[in-house]
Amino acid sequence: MTQTLGNTLTVPGQPFPKARPRFNRKQGRVYTPADSLLAEDLMASVMNLSLAPLGGEDVLLDVHFAFETRKSGDLDNCLKLVMDALQKARVIDNDRQVRQVRVACSDVAKGDAFTRVTLHVLIA
Numbered sequence: 001m002t003q004t005l006g007n008t009l010t011v012p013g014q015p016f017p018k019a020r021p022r023f024n025r026k027q028g029r030v031y032t033p034a035d036s037l038l039a040e041d042l043m044a045s046v047m048n049l050s051l052a053p054l055g056g057e058d059v060l061l062d063v064h065f066a067f068e069t070r071k072s073g074d075l076d077n078c079l080k081l082v083m084d085a086l087q088k089a090r091v092i093d094n095d096r097q098v099r100q101v102r103v104a105c106s107d108v109a110k111g112d113a114f115t116r117v118t119l120h121v122l123i124a
Helices: 034-050 075-088
Strands: 002-004 009-012 022-024 029-031 059-067 098-107 114-122
Touching (some): 059 075, 075 114
Parallel strands (some): 059 098
Antiparallel strands (some): 022 029, 059 114
C-alpha cells in the first residue's frame, strides 16, 4: 500500500542523463563530469523548494521523462540523476530508501520536454 506525498514535481526541459564517472590519470582520482554535476545541482535545487523531506521512509519513485528526441540519454542514467538529486536535496536520506520504481518515457514536441517526479511512501 502507498500514500502519495504532496504535489508532483515537474521540471521543464530535456531530461539529462548522469554521465559515468571518469578517471583522471594525472591526479589518479575518479570524478563526475561538470555538466552532470550542474544538472544534478539544478534538479536538487528545484526539489529542495518543492518536496518535503521524508527522513528514512521507504518510497516508491514514480518518474516520467518526456524527451524532445530519441537521441536522448539512457533511461537508467536519467533515473540515476533524479535519485542522486533527491538525496542531495535531502528529500530522502539515502537512495536505498527507493524500494520500488515506476518509469515512463514519451516523445514530445520541441520545447515541451520535462521530468515529472512523484514520491509515494510505502506503508507496510
